[in-house]
Amino acid sequence: xxxxxxxxxxxxxxxxxxxxxxxxxxxxxxxxxxxxxxxxxxxxxxxxxxxxxxxxxxxxxxxxxxxxxxxxxxxxxxxxxxxxxxxxxxxxxxxxxxxxxxxxxxxxxxxxxxxxxxxxxxxxxxxxxxxxxxxxxxxxxxxxxxxxxxxxxxxxxxxxxxxxxxxxxxxxxxxxxxxxxxxxxxxxxxxxxxxxxxxxxxxxxxxxxxxxxxxxxxxxxxxxxxxxxxxxxx
Amino acid sequence: xxxxxxxxxxxxxxxxxxxxxxxxxxxxxxxxxxxxxxxxxxxxxxxxxxxxxxxxxxxxxxxxxxxxxxxxxxxxxxxxxxxxxxxxxxxxxxxxxxxxxxxxxxxxxxxxxxxxxxxxxxxxxxxxxxxxxxxxxxxxxxxxxxxxxxxxxxxxxxxxxxxxxxxxxxxxxxxxxxxxxxxxxxxxxxxxxxxxxxxxxxxxxxxxxxxxxxxxxxxxxxxxxxxxxxxxxxxxxxxxxxxxxxxxxxxxxxxxxxxxxxxxxxxxxxxxxxxxxxxxxxxxxxxxxxxxxxxxxxxxxxxxxxxxxxxxxxxxxxxxxxxxxxxxxxxxxxxxxxxxxxxxxxxxxxxxxxxxxxxxxxxxxxxxxxxxxxxxxxxxxxxxxxxxxxxxxxxxxxxxxxxxxxxxxxxxxxxxxxxxxxxxxxxxxxxxxxxxxxxxxxxxxxxxxxxxxxxxxxxxxxxxx
Numbered sequence: 137x138x139x140x141x142x143x144x145x146x147x148x149x150x151x152x153x154x155x156x157x158x159x160x161x162x163x164x165x166x167x168x169x170x171x172x173x174x175x176x177x178x179x180x181x182x183x184x185x186x187x188x189x190x191x192x193x194x195x196x197x198x199x200x201x202x203x204x205x206x207x208x209x210x211x212x213x214x215x216x217x218x219x220x221x222x223x224x225x226x227x228x229x230x231x232x233x234x235x236x237x238x239x240x241x242x243x244x245x246x247x248x249x250x251x252x253x254x255x256x257x258x259x260x261x262x263x264x265x266x267x268x269x270x271x272x273x274x275x276x277x278x279x280x281x282x283x284x285x286x287x288x289x290x291x292x293x294x295x296x297x298x299x300x301x302x303x304x305x306x307x308x309x310x311x312x313x314x315x316x317x318x319x320x321x322x323x324x325x326x327x328x329x330x331x332x333x334x335x336x337x338x339x340x341x342x343x344x345x346x347x348x349x350x351x352x353x354x355x356x357x358x359x360x361x362x363x364x365x366x367x368x369x370x
Numbered sequence: 371x372x373x374x375x376x377x378x379x380x381x382x383x384x385x386x387x388x389x390x391x392x393x394x395x396x397x398x399x400x401x402x403x404x405x406x407x408x409x410x411x412x413x414x415x416x417x418x419x420x421x422x423x424x425x426x427x428x429x430x431x432x433x434x435x436x437x438x439x440x441x442x443x444x445x446x447x448x449x450x451x452x453x454x455x456x457x458x459x460x461x462x463x464x465x466x467x468x469x470x471x472x473x474x475x476x477x478x479x480x481x482x483x484x485x486x487x488x489x490x491x492x493x494x495x496x497x498x499x500x501x502x503x504x505x506x507x508x509x510x511x512x513x514x515x516x517x518x519x520x521x522x523x524x525x526x527x528x529x530x531x532x533x534x535x536x537x538x539x540x541x542x543x544x545x546x547x548x549x550x551x552x553x554x555x556x557x558x559x560x561x562x563x564x565x566x567x568x569x570x571x572x573x574x575x576x577x578x579x580x581x582x583x584x585x586x587x588x589x590x591x592x593x594x595x596x597x598x599x600x601x602x603x604x605x606x607x608x609x610x611x612x613x614x615x616x617x618x619x620x621x622x623x624x625x626x627x628x629x630x631x632x633x634x635x636x637x638x639x640x641x642x643x644x645x646x647x648x649x650x651x652x653x654x655x656x657x658x659x660x661x662x663x664x665x666x667x668x669x670x671x672x673x674x675x676x677x678x679x680x681x682x683x684x685x686x687x688x689x690x691x692x693x694x695x696x697x698x699x700x701x702x703x704x705x706x707x708x709x710x711x712x713x714x715x716x717x718x719x720x721x722x723x724x725x726x727x728x729x730x731x732x733x734x735x736x737x738x739x740x741x742x743x744x745x746x747x748x749x750x751x752x753x754x755x756x757x758x759x760x761x762x763x764x765x766x767x768x769x770x771x772x773x774x775x776x777x778x779x780x781x782x783x784x785x786x787x788x789x790x791x792x793x794x795x796x797x798x799x800x801x802x803x804x805x806x807x808x809x810x811x812x813x814x815x816x817x818x819x820x821x822x823x824x825x826x827x828x829x830x831x832x833x834x835x
Contacts, residue, residue, distance in 0.1 A: 163435065170428030177425060179684030195517055205445040205515060213440065213517070276456030277439040277465065328478065333436040333518060340432055341519035347429035348524060350684050355645030357423040362416060362535060370548040370646070 138309055144316045145233050152323040153237070159327025160335045167339055171346055178349030188342050196338070209267060212260035219257025220289065223250055223296065247300070254297040261290045281329055285322070292318040409536060410491050414474055416535035421475065424644070426528050433520050434468045434476070437461065443512035443522060448760050448785040449505055460512040460522035463502045466495070467529045500538050503529040504774075507782050508641065508766030509726040514758065526766065527640075534643040542771040543638045547646050550634060556653070557602040557634035566633065569605050577613045577620075583835040585616035590661060591627035596694070597658045598628050599635030599678070600669025601803035608803060611670050614826025617833045618700050622708040626667065632657035635674035640681075640727075641767035647677065651685040654678060658691055666693045670801035670824045672725030673765075679733070695728065697801050697825060701737035704744060711745035715832035719748040721795035722825075723786070723809065724759035725802035732757050738801060738825050745832045752789045760785045762800075764808030779815045783808060787816045801825045 175181055194200060202210045224230065228244035235241040265286045268278045295315035298304050304311070325331060333340075359367045405412045421427040443460040444450045450458040457463075470491055472479040482488060503526050510523035533539065546558040555562055561569075570587035577585040588594070596619075604612050619626050632653045639647025658666055666682060668675040679693045703709045722742060728734040735756045743749050754760070763783025768774045774782075790798055790813065798809060798820055809822040 167428060167432055170431065174425040174428055180680070182683070192519065195519065198517070201517070206442060209440075209442075271441075272454075273444050273450070273456045273459050273462075274439075274441045277441055277459060277462055279439075282439055330436055330438050333438065336432055336436050337518065340436060343429045343432050344513075344519060344521035344524055347425050347521075348680070349425060350644060350648070350681065351423065351425055352684055353648070354423045354425075355643070355648045358416075358419040358535065359645050361419040361423065370544060370552055 140313060141309070141316070144313075144320070146237065148320060149233060150237050152320045156323040156326050160332060163327060163332055164335045164339075167336055167343070171339065171343060174346050174349070177351045178346065179352040180349050183342070183345055183349070185342075188345055192338055192341050208263070212263045215256040216260040216264065216289070219253040219260070219293065222253045223257070223293070226250065227296075251297065251300070254293050257293045258290065258297065261286060261293065265290065285325070285329060285331065288318050288322050288325075291315075292322065409493055409496055409538070412536040413496055413532060414470075414491065417470065417532045418475070420528070420532055420535065420644075426524075429521075429524065430468065430471050430528070431476075433464065433525070434472050436518055437465060437468060437520060438518060439465065440517065442515045442517060446511045446515040448509075448511075448763070449507065449782055452781040452784045457498075457502060458505060460506070461516075461520070463499075463506060463529075464520065464522050464525040466499050466502065467525055467532075470495075496533075496536075496538070499529055500533055503533065504540060504766075504768070504771075505777070505782075506766060507726075507761045507763060507768055509761035510730045511726070511758070511761065513730075530642040531644055535645070539642055540767070540771050540773075542773075543642055543767050546636075546770065547638050547650075550636070550638075551646070551649055551653070556632055558636045558638070559602045559606055559634075561602060561605055563630055566605060570628070573609060573613050573616065576609065577617055577830075577835075580613070580830070581617065581833070581835040583620075585613065585620040585835065587612075587616055588627045590630050591625070593662045593664075594625045594627040595664050596624065596626040596667035596699075597661055597663035597665075598626050598667045598669065599633065599654060599674065600696075601636050601671035601674055602634035603636070603803050603807075604669060604671075608670070608806065608824060608827075610827035610830055611824035612826075614824065614828075614830035614833070615669060615696055617830055617835060618696075618703060618709055618826065621710070621833060621835055622703045624699075624703075627661060627663065629657040629661055631660060635668050635671055635678070637674055637677040638767055638770070640673050640677040647681060648685040651678070651681050652687075655682060655686040655691065664691070666691050667696060667699060668693060669696050670803065670826060672727035672802035672805065674803075675734070676727035695734060695801075697728075697734050697738050697741070700826070700829065701741055704741055710834040711829065711832040712834060713745045713747070713832075716746045716797075716828055717748075718796040718821075719750060719794060720746045720797045720799055720828070721750050721752055721790070721793045722755070723752065723762060723790075723798050723800035723805055724756055725800060725805050726759065726761050726765050727802075729759055730757055734801075738799075741825060742799060742828070746828065750793050750795055752793045760789060762786050762802075762805040762808040763812065764804055769804045769808045775811070778808060779812060783812045787812045787818065790820055791816070791818055795820060797821045797823060797828070799823050799825045799828055 198214060202214055222245060226245035227250055231241040231244050268274045268282060292315060295311050298306065299308060299311045299315060439461050441459055441461060447458065447460055473483050473488065506526045508523050508526050512522045549560050550556060550558045553560065574584055574587055600612060637647060637650045639650050654666060666678055668678050675695045682693050683690050720742060722738055724735060763778050763786050768778055768782065800806060800809065801824055806822050806824060813820045813822060
């Protein structure tokens with residue numbers, strides 16, 4: 137194994153994993169703490185937890201949502217998420233690296249299944265990228281990071297898929313270097329970009345509901361802060 | 371009944387350019403001198419103060435971190451559907467505010483701003499926010515479609531709140547609220563109390579004439595079960611709704627009262643400023659406490675019902691009073707057999723429009739349908755309806771801003787007009803003063819042969835006293 141691969145799969149992997157896990161854990165804890173504080177401050181603490189849980193689950197397992205609007209987009213997005221989760225967590229090669237670094241792993245998914253998921257992810261990723269580029273409403277919303285993350289994911293999956301095929305025409309080591317660098321970049325960016333939704337997603341609907349629970353005298357206090365103790369007139 | 375022309379063939383004029391530009395006037399900034407008219411600084415200070423004294427911060431933080439900008443909200447937004455302008459996508463609007471938050475209220479944004487010399491917040495960007503936040507009808511339909519669960523209605527609410535505290539708010543709302551909170555009449559329609567008394571006497575006589583028995587409009591009754599707050603504009607424009615309300619309460623023998631000190635259910639604070647919201651809730655509760663009422667009863671008004679129901683527990687002080695909508699109460703009385711409705715009184719085809727403020731959360735969806743189906747033979751639904759309904763196009767306070775008329779007719783209300791035409795109904799019933807005003811203007815504008823009424827207007831025709 138080339139030296140660069142030993143380093144990338146060893147110390148650099150551990151560093152990226154630490155940033156990924158600790159960064160996201162920090163976000164999760166800060167969000168939970170913020171929620172707890174907000175509920176304490178709220179004048180009305182009756183939160184419909186059951187309803188919010190059902191709504192959240194209906195989007196975590198969005199089978200009923202996929203056919204409602206923008207079907208192609210919805211299936212593409214769902215397929216890409218499925219592929220990312222499947223390949224990142226259940227590919228035998230990834231689990232070998234994980235086991236070697238932290239001594240922890242779980243059963244892998246049969247490779248042909250993951251290959252199929254990878255193809256879905258690649259096709260879905262290309263569709264989503266083209267959608268951002270060519271559909272005006274999506275183009276207007278998109279920023280550099282939105283394109284960059286999609287390109288990193290596409291790089292990751294295309295290189296990973298091609299490297300694993302017998303017909304791969306590209307030198308394996310070079311392709312793996314490209315694959316590894318993209319994977320590490322995604323792990324390092326996760327806590328600082330919208331990838332953070334992988335841990336915050338289950339809390340967003342609850343958070344929105346809590347935000348509507350206003351704080352008693354919150355408006356008056358804001359006005360006093362801005363306009364002094366006498367406040368202001370309408 | 372006249373043959374209905376499909377709305378599409380009535381060729382409403384194409385959206386003129388002026389509708390896509392600023393369509394309302396802003397209240398001149400009420401800024402302390404320290405700002406020297408610097409709206410950017412005022413906006414950032416207002417944002418900081420609001421984040422400090424509210425529960426919005428962690429939600430904004432969460433949204434800023436996770437907004438994936440997928441644009442799914444666009445498919446559910448009737449404003450975007452009508453204009454096709456990417457700036458009308460709810461997520462675009464939300465991200466205007468999130469960008470300010472990222473840039474000025476997060477360490478990473480601050481660092482990026484300094485290192486990359488990012489363009490600072492500008493007057494032009496504040497103008498864009500003001501424009502777009504008031505093109506939103508705050509119907510919250512987009513929330514149903516956001517995979518992430520971002521509540522763009524919450525962001526519209528927050529954006530307008532920050533703008534308001536930075537001195538930017540529509541004059542129509544500010545003037546009404548000023549009269550309500552600081553004026554002599556203490557209501558948004560500036561109705562003097564003696565005029566209200568005359569109106570109530572007139573309405574009572576009208577009920578006697580219509581139904582052969584009087585319905586009282588009691589004032590300042592101590593220890594009543596309910597203190598009644600309709601949208602005060604009902605006293606000027608919705609006589610049948612009020613008579614229907616009184617007839618139901620009379621028939622069921624409910625103990626209720628109107629307060630002479632405060633009698634306006636309207637709360638524009640929900641549309642643009644939490645400071646206003648909390649002060650109006652304080653007035654509702656104070657009057658209820660003065661008369662020692664047990665419950666607050668809100669008339670046919672979507673935003674009044676939602677603001678009281680949602681925020682009396684927050685701003686109502688100790689011993690929080692329950693808040694009941696007149697629709698809930700009428701439904702309960704009907705189920706208990708305490709009111710009788712003549713099933714032959716209504717012969718027209720009727721449909722029901724769900725006011726967003728009471729339907730989007732699923733709070734009041736089935737009750738009005740049970741009421742209507744109990745005495746209306748020919749009841750049809752619009753599609754979609756209930757929690758998925760389309761806004762009338764005048765929500766979020768827009769209907770109170772005359773400057774928005776073209777926008778409400780040609781853009782925000784277009785989908786609703788199409789729904790009404792497609793339903794084939796002769797009557798649209800809706801329990802909301804704002805929706806009724808907007809829908810009446812819509813059916814006039816599109817020349818639809820439809821009558822717009824309140825739910826209790828129909829009940830008045832059918833109730834046996």
